[in-house]
Amino acid sequence: xxxxxxxxxxxxxxxxxxxxxxxxxxxxxxxSKFVHIDMALLGYAISSTVFAIGLTIRMSFWMWRKAxxxxxxxxxxxxxxxxxxxxxxxxxxxxxxxxxxxxKFIFQRGIYRGxxxxxxxxxxxxxxxxxxxxxxxxxxxxxxxPETYQIIVFDFPTITMAAHGIFAEIVYNxxxxxxIMVLIGAGMALYRRITDYDVKVTQRFEFDILPLIILLAVTxxxxxxxxxxxxxxxxxxxxxxxIHQVTxxxxxxxxxxxxxxxxxxRPLATAVPMSYQEVVKVDTKSxxxxxxxxxxxxxxxxxxxxxxxxxxxxxxxxxxxxSDYCTGCRRRMRALKQMNLEAPQGNPYGPVNTNNGxxxxxxxxxxxxxxxxxxxxxxxxxxDEPVSR
Amino acid sequence: MNKIMYLEFERCIxxxxxxxxxxxxxxxxxxxxxxxxxxxxxxxxxxFPMLCMQCKDPAxxxxxxxxxxxxxxxxxxxxxxxEKCIGCRNCTFGCPFGIPxxxxxxxxxxxxxxxxxxxxxxxxxxxxxxxxxDAIRFIDFDEMQQLRRKRTQMNLVEGKKPQEGNKWDYxxxxxxxxxxxx
Numbered sequence: 081x082x083x084x085x086x087x088x089x090x091x092x093x094x095x096x097x098x099x100x101x102x103x104x105x106x107x108x109x110x111x112s113k114f115v116h117i118d119m120a121l122l123g124y125a126i127s128s129t130v131f132a133i134g135l136t137i138r139m140s141f142w143m144w145r146k147a148x149x150x151x152x153x154x155x156x157x158x159x160x161x162x163x164x165x166x167x168x169x170x171x172x173x174x175x176x177x178x179x180x181x182x183x184k185f186i187f188q189r190g191i192y193r194g195x196x197x198x199x200x201x202x203x204x205x206x207x208x209x210x211x212x213x214x215x216x217x218x219x220x221x222x223x224x225x226p227e228t229y230q231i232i233v234f235d236f237p238t239i240t241m242a243a244h245g246i247f248a249e250i251v252y253n254x255x256x257x258x259x260i261m262v263l264i265g266a267g268m269a270l271y272r273r274i275t276d277y278d279v280k281v282t283q284r285f286e287f288d289i290l291p292l293i294i295l296l297a298v299t300x301x302x303x304x305x306x307x308x309x310x311x312x313x314x315x316x317x318x319x320x321x322x323i324h325q326v327t328x329x330x331x332x333x334x335x336x337x338x339x340x341x342x343x344x345x346r347p348l349a350t351a352v353p354m355s356y357q358e359v360v361k362v363d364t365k366s367x368x369x370x371x372x373x374x375x376x377x378x379x380x381x382x383x384x385x386x387x388x389x390x391x392x393x394x395x396x397x398x399x400x401x402x403s404d405y406c407t408g409c410r411r412r413m414r415a416l417k418q419m420n421l422e423a424p425q426g427n428p429y430g431p432v433n434t435n436n437g438x439x440x441x442x443x444x445x446x447x448x449x450x451x452x453x454x455x456x457x458x459x460x461x462x463x464d465e466p467v468s469r
Numbered sequence: 470m471n472k473i474m475y476l477e478f479e480r481c482i483x484x485x486x487x488x489x490x491x492x493x494x495x496x497x498x499x500x501x502x503x504x505x506x507x508x509x510x511x512x513x514x515x516x517f518p519m520l521c522m523q524c525k526d527p528a529x530x531x532x533x534x535x536x537x538x539x540x541x542x543x544x545x546x547x548x549x550x551x552e553k554c555i556g557c558r559n560c561t562f563g564c565p566f567g568i569p570x571x572x573x574x575x576x577x578x579x580x581x582x583x584x585x586x587x588x589x590x591x592x593x594x595x596x597x598x599x600x601x602x603d604a605i606r607f608i609d610f611d612e613m614q615q616l617r618r619k620r621t622q623m624n625l626v627e628g629k630k631p632q633e634g635n636k637w638d639y640x641x642x643x644x645x646x647x648x649x650x651x
Contacts, residue, residue: 142536151534151557185576189551281496281586282547342552345535349555356557375562383562386532394528394565407567411504414566415517419478421508 092140096133103129103216110234111217124215127329134336139344147386148348154382155351164354171353179349192268199265200295201343206258211328256306259299266295291339297327355379367406369413374406472591473613474583476518480604481505483516487596487605494584494595502570502581503596518605520596521546521568521581529580532563537578545585549578 088094107125111117142148158164178184183201187194213219213233222230222237229248230240241248250257270292273279283289301324308317335341356379365380366373383403387394394402402410415421488501504519527546530538537553538560540546548569549560556576560569569580584594592598593607600606608616 145534145536147532147559148534148536151559185556189575189577278496278498282582339552342550345553346555348534349557351534352555352557375558379557379559380562383532383559386559387528387563390531392528392531392565402565403562405567407561407564408506410565410567411506411519412508415478415506415508415519419508419515419517 092137095140096136099132099136100129103132106218106234107216111220112235116220117217118214118220121215123325124211124328127332128212128215131332131335134333135344138336138341142345146389150382150386150389151351151355152348154355154378155348158355168354171357172350174353175347175350180346192272196265196268196272199261200269201265203258203261203263203265203299204295204343207255207262210254210258255302259302259306262295263299263303266292266299270296287339291334294327294331294334298324298331301327367409368400368404369409370406372406380404471610472588472593472607473610474520474523474594474597475606475608475613475616476520477604477606478517479515480602481516481518482602482604483507483514484601486599486601487518490595490599491581491584495586496582498579500570500572500579502579504568518596518600519566519568520605521583522566523583528563528565529560529569532559534559541585541589543589545583545588546580547582547585548580551577554578 085091085094088097107117108114143152159168161168183194183198186197210219218234220232222232223243224230224240227243228240229243231238231251241251270289273283273289273292279288301320305317305320305324308315308320356376364373365375365377380403384401387401387403396402402413405413483505485505487503488505491497491501491503492499502521505516506519508515508517523544523546525544527538527540530536530540530546533549534557535549535553535555537549537555538546539550554577556571556578558571558578560578560580561567561571569578571578584592584596587594588607597605597607
């Protein structure tokens with residue numbers, strides 16, 4: 081295995097090779113040895129393969145990040161832990177339904193944004209499923225008798241349907257339905273991006289608006305194709321199909337490198353209910369200063385490991401890490417340090433001494449030198465030194 | 470842009486005008502992103518304002534598993550990108566200063582972005598523009614240096630001499646956004 085890995089330029093290229101190989105074999109299998117391959121979609125097939133390579137590279141680099149790696153590893157470890165079976169299945173189902181199918185959290189951010197995102201995402205999912213299914217030959221239609229079509233998925237015959245039935249019409253127009261959904265959603269999104277002042281604060285053209293324009297270009301050219309072959313008798317259809325192909329290829333090339341890359345990132349959200357949710361009376365992670373429980377044990381362990389692996393030195397004098405304190409105490413510590421108010425009594429968890437010796441009332445008073453411990457030898461200094469809290 | 474956010478905690482009177490102003494800022498969605506807290510309520514009524522330090526190498530961005538926290542060209546650390554943020558709250562626990570906030574309802578993290586739409590055009594952030602006691606100021610780098618020098622001199626007048634090991638105890642905190650060009 082090691083030798084196999086070494087024969088590639090990098091791990092990423094190995095993964096890409098495997099992905100391309102898998103795609104090729106799935107294509108070979110589902111088109112029954114390339115007998116039923118749709119040559120008209122060859123351009124889409126090639127660009128989809130390049131898209132798969134791009135996605136693999138981006139996913140590899142993303143997974144290589146210390147934080148992502150750690151969180152993903154924790155999730156995978158927890159996933160195969162039999163004791164957590166109930167919690168895991170609940171987390172996966174909850175994330176799948178709430179975050180991916182219903183997208184509840186976006187509806188919480190506003191009904192307009194909810195509808196807009198729901199339209200774009202489901203339109204895209206429908207369109208992508210049909211496009212990839214057809215280009216790679218995973219799905220095809222066979223005429224078994226003059227009135228009946230059969231859907232063949234991975235060379236396995238499934239549902240049959242009447243050639244002019246309602247279900248068949250819905251299936252044939254799947255791409256159109258998806259396109260109309262994306263058209264509505266992307267149009268709403270573009271309108272919001274242009275008019276909403278709040279959004280304009282941090283939006284960037286190449287990141288936020290360009291993907292909408294690309295999506296709109298794909299859907300509009302696709303819908304024009306439909307109009308041309310249904311109402312205009314195929315007028316200019318050939319040229320338009322080329323233009324549509326170009327826009328789709330641009331979209332597929334853009335996908336792994338722009339805003340649309342958030343789609344493969346989202347499933348990591350399962351990690352949150354799966355590993356990071358606080359369980360009452362199980363998680364005992366309490367603040368070192370105020371004693372209030374504030375987080376999940378695993379999460380703090382992960383955060384500390386991630387920070388340590390990236391050389392963040394956030395360890396205090398008493399060996400604790402800043403993440404061992406709750407956020408409120410961390411803010412307080414910073415202010416105390418800054419105002420020189422830290423307890424000089426030696427007990428870092430004791431009450432704060434608000435008389436810090438710097439701002440003593442009246443000029444004639446002498447300041448207590450022991451607070452600074454500058455002229456004492458190191459042994460005494462250690463005792464009297466204000467301990468970081 | 471070579472302006473500095475300059476905080477003097479001792480000047481804070483706890484009026485929370487900065488928080489009210491923060492809620493009004495564009496893209497802040499009527500939620501304050503800064504803090505005004507008591508040092509120790511049982512000991513004194515001293516409050517302090519707290520904002521994001523806009524670190525050059527932010528711990529919050531480093532612990533984010535979704536790579537959602539981005540830094541602008543000016544060096545402002547923005548809130549997590551809404552489409553990437555998976556809501557794990559690692560940033561909240563990773564931040565050494567406890568700054569990022571989390572909106573459980575909308576499942577997203579938000580943090581001080583120095584009122585990016587204002588500071589980008591050299592306008593003071595909302596909190597600094599309303600602070601009545603100048604605890605939060607948005608000033609030139611040179612002015613900040615002057616203030617710090619004055620502060621050190623004041624300590625000298627009072628009979629304290631900062632030394633190499635503790636000179637930072639004598640100056641108020643400063644942070645801000647620098648560019649290398651200026």
